Amino acid sequence: MSQQIPDGTRTPLEYDGVTRRSFLRTSVVFAAGLTAIAAGLAPLLKLEDFPSLEEFMQKYYKEMTPEDMAKVLKRIEGQVEREYGIRPHVRDLKPMNGVEFVYCLNLTRCIGCRKCVHACVAENNQSRNPEIQYIRVLKMPHGSFDMDKAEHDYNPAMVPEKDHFYMPVQCQQCKNPPCVKVCPVHATWQETDGITVIDYDWCIGCRYCEAACPYWARRFNFSKPSIPKEQINPDMAYLGNRPRRQGVMEKCHFCIQRTRAGRYPACVEVCPTGTRKFGNILDPNSEVSYILRTKRVFIQLKEELGTSPRFFYYFDV
Amino acid sequence: MRRAIRNYFVFLWRSAQLALVGDWRYYAWMGILSILCVVGLNAYAKQLAHGLIVTGMSDQVSWGVYIANFTFLVGVAAAAVMMVIPVYVYKNEDLHDLVIFGELLAVAAIIMCLAFVTVDLGRPDRFWHLLPGLGQLNFPASMLSWDVIVLNGYLLLNVHICGYILYCRYQRKMPAQWFYVPFVFIAIVWAISIHTVTAFLYVGLGGRPFWNSAIVGPRFLASAFTAGPALIILAMQVVRRVTSGPLPQGLAHGLESAAPDDTRQRPATFDDLEQLRRHLPQLSSVPEQTLQEILPGATVLDVTAGHALLYQGETTPFAFFVLEGLVAVERKESGRFRMTRSVGPGQQFGEISALAGTPRVATAIAEEPARVLCLPVESLRKLMKTPQMHRIIRSRMGERLMITDRALMTLRGIVQVAMIINVFLLACEVFTEFYAGGLHVASSKYLFLGLRGYHALVPWIWTAITFNLTAMVLLLLPVSRSLKWLNLTCVLCIVGIWIEKGMGLVVPGFIPTPLGEMAEYSPSLNETLVCLGIWAFGLLCYTVFLRMAVPILQGKLTRAGEAGPARHGPSSEVDVAPAA
Numbered sequence: 085m086s087q088q089i090p091d092g093t094r095t096p097l098e099y100d101g102v103t104r105r106s107f108l109r110t111s112v113v114f115a116a117g118l119t120a121i122a123a124g125l126a127p128l129l130k131l132e133d134f135p136s137l138e139e140f141m142q143k144y145y146k147e148m149t150p151e152d153m154a155k156v157l158k159r160i161e162g163q164v165e166r167e168y169g170i171r172p173h174v175r176d177l178k179p180m181n182g183v184e185f186v187y188c189l190n191l192t193r194c195i196g197c198r199k200c201v202h203a204c205v206a207e208n209n210q211s212r213n214p215e216i217q218y219i220r221v222l223k224m225p226h227g228s229f230d231m232d233k234a235e236h237d238y239n240p241a242m243v244p245e246k247d248h249f250y251m252p253v254q255c256q257q258c259k260n261p262p263c264v265k266v267c268p269v270h271a272t273w274q275e276t277d278g279i280t281v282i283d284y285d286w287c288i289g290c291r292y293c294e295a296a297c298p299y300w301a302r303r304f305n306f307s308k309p310s311i312p313k314e315q316i317n318p319d320m321a322y323l324g325n326r327p328r329r330q331g332v333m334e335k336c337h338f339c340i341q342r343t344r345a346g347r348y349p350a351c352v353e354v355c356p357t358g359t360r361k362f363g364n365i366l367d368p369n370s371e372v373s374y375i376l377r378t379k380r381v382f383i384q385l386k387e388e389l390g391t392s393p394r395f396f397y398y399f400d401v
Numbered sequence: 402m403r404r405a406i407r408n409y410f411v412f413l414w415r416s417a418q419l420a421l422v423g424d425w426r427y428y429a430w431m432g433i434l435s436i437l438c439v440v441g442l443n444a445y446a447k448q449l450a451h452g453l454i455v456t457g458m459s460d461q462v463s464w465g466v467y468i469a470n471f472t473f474l475v476g477v478a479a480a481a482v483m484m485v486i487p488v489y490v491y492k493n494e495d496l497h498d499l500v501i502f503g504e505l506l507a508v509a510a511i512i513m514c515l516a517f518v519t520v521d522l523g524r525p526d527r528f529w530h531l532l533p534g535l536g537q538l539n540f541p542a543s544m545l546s547w548d549v550i551v552l553n554g555y556l557l558l559n560v561h562i563c564g565y566i567l568y569c570r571y572q573r574k575m576p577a578q579w580f581y582v583p584f585v586f587i588a589i590v591w592a593i594s595i596h597t598v599t600a601f602l603y604v605g606l607g608g609r610p611f612w613n614s615a616i617v618g619p620r621f622l623a624s625a626f627t628a629g630p631a632l633i634i635l636a637m638q639v640v641r642r643v644t645s646g647p648l649p650q651g652l653a654h655g656l657e658s659a660a661p662d663d664t665r666q667r668p669a670t671f672d673d674l675e676q677l678r679r680h681l682p683q684l685s686s687v688p689e690q691t692l693q694e695i696l697p698g699a700t701v702l703d704v705t706a707g708h709a710l711l712y713q714g715e716t717t718p719f720a721f722f723v724l725e726g727l728v729a730v731e732r733k734e735s736g737r738f739r740m741t742r743s744v745g746p747g748q749q750f751g752e753i754s755a756l757a758g759t760p761r762v763a764t765a766i767a768e769e770p771a772r773v774l775c776l777p778v779e780s781l782r783k784l785m786k787t788p789q790m791h792r793i794i795r796s797r798m799g800e801r802l803m804i805t806d807r808a809l810m811t812l813r814g815i816v817q818v819a820m821i822i823n824v825f826l827l828a829c830e831v832f833t834e835f836y837a838g839g840l841h842v843a844s845s846k847y848l849f850l851g852l853r854g855y856h857a858l859v860p861w862i863w864t865a866i867t868f869n870l871t872a873m874v875l876l877l878l879p880v881s882r883s884l885k886w887l888n889l890t891c892v893l894c895i896v897g898i899w900i901e902k903g904m905g906l907v908v909p910g911f912i913p914t915p916l917g918e919m920a921e922y923s924p925s926l927n928e929t930l931v932c933l934g935i936w937a938f939g940l941l942c943y944t945v946f947l948r949m950a951v952p953i954l955q956g957k958l959t960r961a962g963e964a965g966p967a968r969h970g971p972s973s974e975v976d977v978a979p980a981a
Contacts, residue, residue: 117435120435120436120439121439121442123439123443124439124440124442124443124446125442125443125446126443126446127443127446127447127449127450128446128449128450129450130450130451131449131450135526140526140527144530144536144537214454220916220918222916222917230840230917231915231916231917232840232843232913232917233917234916234917234918236916236918253916262606262607262608265542265543266542266543266544266545266605266606267539267543268531268538268539268543268545268546268549269527269530269531269536269537269538269539270537270539271530271537286527286530286537287523287524287527288522288523288524288525288527288528288530288531289453289522289523289524289527290518290521290522290523290545291463291464291521291523292543292545292602294460294463295463295464295606295609295910295911296606296608296609297608297915298607298608298609298915299608299915299916300460300461300914300915300916300918302460303460304453304460304463304523305452305523306452306453306454306456306458306459306460307451307452307453307454308452329524330452330523331452331453331522331523331524332523332524333523386608386915389607389608390607391607
């Protein structure tokens with residue numbers, strides 16, 4: 085019944101209704117399309133990190149009741165045990181009143197041995213392959229503070245090397261953190277003790293904070309973290325060193341699982357030269373208070389950006 | 402109410418069916434795009450399973466080609482709607498029919514933007530954390546939260562404007578001004594906002610000196626106004642080519658007959674047709690018998706200057722041919738009349754709305770004493786059975802409904818000015834960076850000259866600059882008034898801007914890192930396939946939108962057709978031409 089237009093072509097708008105042939109044709113095309121989409125999605129079968137409904141619906145850290153948190157901690161413990169065969173102790177440690185943590189680092193003493201880097205990896209259950217490190221030690225030529233001249237992958241037989249000094253950089257725990265400001269979902273925030281933390285279960289993995297950080301202190305889990313079972317540190321904190329998921333951010337949190345329980349961060353403890361000092365700036369008798377009171381010069385990296393780090397570099401002279 | 406909802410769903414259903422019907426070229430095009438979509442989907446599934454490790458990104462360069470494409474496409478989306486300005490603010494008639502195509506392009510571009518952001522997320526399963534109310538949207542502190550709001554808002558605005566206008570056309574109703582014009586103006590401001598916000602995403606980062614520059618926002622707008630209209634120039638020519646199909650028949654359902662008021666009216670004679678033939682030689686091809694048939698209904702009007710032959714907004718089933726004198730076709734906008742064209746002897750007017758049965762889009766007034774032949778729409782159809790007459794009437798219709806060369810030239814003007822500003826702003830940036838020197842120049846040095854032995858982007862940026870400068874010169878020369886050269890220029894603009902703004906802006910911002918480390922980035926194969934898939938999906942969407950919109954705009958798909966006399970099967974909802 086459809087009309088033939090004078091020039092012999094049929095308009096696409098003419099439609100004969102459903103015939104057996106067109107029905108078959110449509111079904112075949114439809115089935116082929118579905119098969120193609122299914123085949124395209126096949127790699128998802130390899131996805132190990134699929135979140136359970138409970139995880140998917142998990143509430144924001146600050147909105148969880150203590151009961152919610154207890155449930156979540158239990159679930160995390162179960163997950164770690166299933167995956168690594170070791171029952172961890174996961175705690176949700178809160179900041180202490182009257183405490184503001186500050187870090188001081190003596191540039192005169194650092195010899196660039198990178199013991200802090202590896203102690204940090206071991207303490208904080210970072211992925212070993214690819215290895216994620218929170219601390220980057222810069223080897224700088226004598227007399228210059230230009231980071232563009234820094235060497236990142238120095239590997240001599242012996243440190244320290246002549247005519248160089250070493251500058252370890254990690255999260256500076258800014259008072260005015262650009263990473264917190266840019267996070268679109270409040271997945272990272274500053275706690276009252278000055279530590280900027282990340283809720284690994286809330287982060288959407290947009291990496292905007294990584295772009296915003298002027299100290300290149302943030303790391304992204306580009307793949308599922310892989311940690312040998314025997315190297316797991318079972319003393320864990322929710323906002324600290326519990327194993328992370330694929331696709332979320334992480335960074336130095338001043339070893340929250342240690343420092344909020346009265347211990348030093350792993351990097352401070354391991355340092356063989358006493359380069360690293362850590363403590364409560366609100367306590368006038370603390371080591372860090374003493375250093376900041378008495379040293380004539382100390383440096384906040386990129387002070388001009390107004391980030392106001394809680395991380396101070398100083399010199400012995 | 403329920404009926405209205407049912408009508409709306411019938412409208413959607415019938416429009417959707419249009420997307421499934423086409424000739425072999427259409428199926429081939431859609432087939433290729435679908436295959437690319439599935440390939441992209443497969444690559445994305447791999448990325449989901451293994452993580453972003455399958456991309457070329459790293460902690461050093463943590464955004465790559467996904468965010469580069471996102472940035473480019475936000476510009477396209479913004480520019481597509483900015484074409485509305487000449488139409489609604491400056492009453493430019495040439496661009497009027499392009500507006501809806503521009504807005505549909507904006508919708509497709511925003512869909513692509515959202516897809517590019519989604520594939521860049523490490524945890525797309527947690528997207529709901531971004532939803533206001535449900536999640537924890539960090540508004541207004543995070544520029545990314547602004548982007549979430551403005552992009553989705555922009556999508557809704559454009560879907561509303563396009564959807565409403567198309568639905569009105571479908572129903573053969575005049576769109577109610579209050580229901581869409583305010584949104585058009587909001588969309589204009591919003592378009593600037595989406596691109597400014599996207600620029601601020603970068604500008605707001607104090608730790609990245611390459612981005613932390615106030616000129617990035619204006620540069621984004623300038624480059625968007627270059628690449629966006631350039632893309633539209635190309636897209637519109639494709640639309641024009643593929644939509645110049647045969648004219649549908651039998652569109653007049655249930656029209657009231659109302660003779661135009663006149664001063665002197667008499668039945669037409671063979672002499673009148675002879676007079677018309679002198680100006681319209683194609684009429685000779687019409688068989689004598691047909692002319693005999695059309696004469697009874699035809700009348701000839703002799704009107705004085707200033708006499709109106711038809712009024713904007715009324716619906717009458719007549720078409721007119723001018724025999725003597727001049728008739729002005731005028732369109733009323735914002736209470737003022739604006740002449741759209743003058744019609745002289747041998748030319749016709751009023752045929753589009755007569756054939757489509759839609760309200761007159763303009764008023765026709767005799768500029769000087771004129772004699773016109775008034776044909777009922779049935780007679781016009783009889784005339785159109787002759788291929789020559791069919792072609793001439795169809796071509797005029799195409800010119801009115803579709804894209805005129807003048808409209809493309811107007812767009813060329815926009816591209817021209819925008820490209821000059823874009824090149825100027827780039828020069829400002831380069832001067833500031835290199836003349837003063839210092840630490841801040843490291844990223845620019847890496848981009849333009851290479852730094853410390855790393856120079857992956859150098860050939861790209863110089864290609865972009867060469868393309869942009871060539872395009873600018875071509876745009877300044879009259880040679881780009883020819884479509885062939887204009888198309889070449891547009892391609893140069895699009896590729897040049899894509900490199901300059903995408904890879905040339907996003908990637909060097911990360912190199913060297915804030916700690917001075919050098920690390921380079923190039924997209925992996927998997928990443929490239931995901932990008933191809935998203936581009937294919939965007940083109941697929943745009944093709945489907947056009948496939949639905951064009952017949953509605955042409956009046957081929959209308960509500961009246963729904964209840965047409967010739968229905969064959971339960972699902973025969975699409976217009977069927979009745980037996981003549």
